[in-house]
Amino acid sequence: MSLTPKVGMALPERQHLCEVVQQMLYNASLWNGHRIHFDMPYATEVEGYPGLVVAGPLIGDWLHQVVDEWLGDAGTITGIEYSNRIAAFVGETVTAGGTVTAYDPGTGELRLEVYVKNDREEVLAPGVVTARLNR
Amino acid sequence: MTALLSEGILSCIGRQSAPRREIVTRRDIRKYAIATDNRQAKYLAGEVAPPLFHVHLFWDVVPLSALSPDGVSIDTLLPRFPLEKAMAGGLDITYHQPIKPGDWLTATRTLTDIYEKSGRSGPLIFYEVLMEVHNDAGEPVVTEKTTRILR
Numbered sequence A: 001m002s003l004t005p006k007v008g009m010a011l012p013e014r015q016h017l018c019e020v021v022q023q024m025l026y027n028a029s030l031w032n033g034h035r036i037h038f039d040m041p042y043a044t045e046v047e048g049y050p051g052l053v054v055a056g057p058l059i060g061d062w063l064h065q066v067v068d069e070w071l072g073d074a075g076t077i078t079g080i081e082y083s084n085r086i087a088a089f090v091g092e093t094v095t096a097g098g099t100v101t102a103y104d105p106g107t108g109e110l111r112l113e114v115y116v117k118n119d120r121e122e123v124l125a126p127g128v129v130t131a132r133l134n135r
Numbered sequence B: 001m002t003a004l005l006s007e008g009i010l011s012c013i014g015r016q017s018a019p020r021r022e023i024v025t026r027r028d029i030r031k032y033a034i035a036t037d038n039r040q041a042k043y044l045a046g047e048v049a050p051p052l053f054h055v056h057l058f059w060d061v062v063p064l065s066a067l068s069p070d071g072v073s074i075d076t077l078l079p080r081f082p083l084e085k086a087m088a089g090g091l092d093i094t095y096h097q098p099i100k101p102g103d104w105l106t107a108t109r110t111l112t113d114i115y116e117k118s119g120r121s122g123p124l125i126f127y128e129v130l131m132e133v134h135n136d137a138g139e140p141v142v143t144e145k146t147t148r149i150l151r
Helices: A020-032 A042-047 A055-075 B025-033 B054-058
Strands: A012-018 A073-084 A092-104 A107-116 A123-133 B022-023 B091-095 B104-119 B120-136 B142-150
Touching: A012 A055, A020 A055, A020 B025, A020 B054, A055 A073, A055 A092, A055 A123, A073 A107, A092 A123, A107 B120, A123 B091, B054 B104, B054 B142
Parallel strands: none
Antiparallel strands: A012 A092, A073 A123, A073 B091, A092 A107, A107 A123, B022 B104, B091 B142, B104 B120, B120 B142
16 A cells, blocks of 8 residues: 655544553553552542543553554554653543654655544643655 | 752662563564554554554563552662652654564663753652663664653
């Protein structure tokens, strides 16, 4: 498949339901025992969160996926800069998306601004991805 | 001299963890891909690792007795800071080459900086940790700089 990126073009958005079993499997796969992710009484009563906190690096993964799916086999992510600004909680649906902000047809190098936002349109994690199209 | 950061804390800049060497397996890639809601066949089949898989591969594996009561593994690279409430952190990652099953990868973590700034609601401490992942041929695979903020 070939891609013809244009500066300003938006990537297809992707929704992710932050579902409890998936959260458990994600944290188990890392060996992450932080109770705020799976122990509801601890997360709410001790730490004062409104629910179980979605793991920060999982939000980071979704920033990658929205670009990586769009690239398919046409290119590769070469880097990312992002930060986790606002937490997401189990039960929420979040949306990942992005926009092409630079493209060099000569080298195939791409730059994209990406985000994961919640249903109140708050950006939980903004980022910048760099990628390269295969030559 | 800064207000919060003692000589003792600042002398930890440059501290390095012992290198950790781990093998990449198809099963671990598959589990990671499924758990992250991935839907690309090459990752779900475990043929190649998706980006950010190094987070899974190098998460600290410690005995239960080494976890704090909230279930967190204590990062021995860090000194005890005078501020402890963690705020948003940032990551800056470079991917040098793909990760595949059978790869033996080694990660080294270095505490590269500690500094203080004044925020709107008081002082903030920043620290930076660089994780360098390389393969057995000594080639870089992933470079990750994490910046964390404490208030």
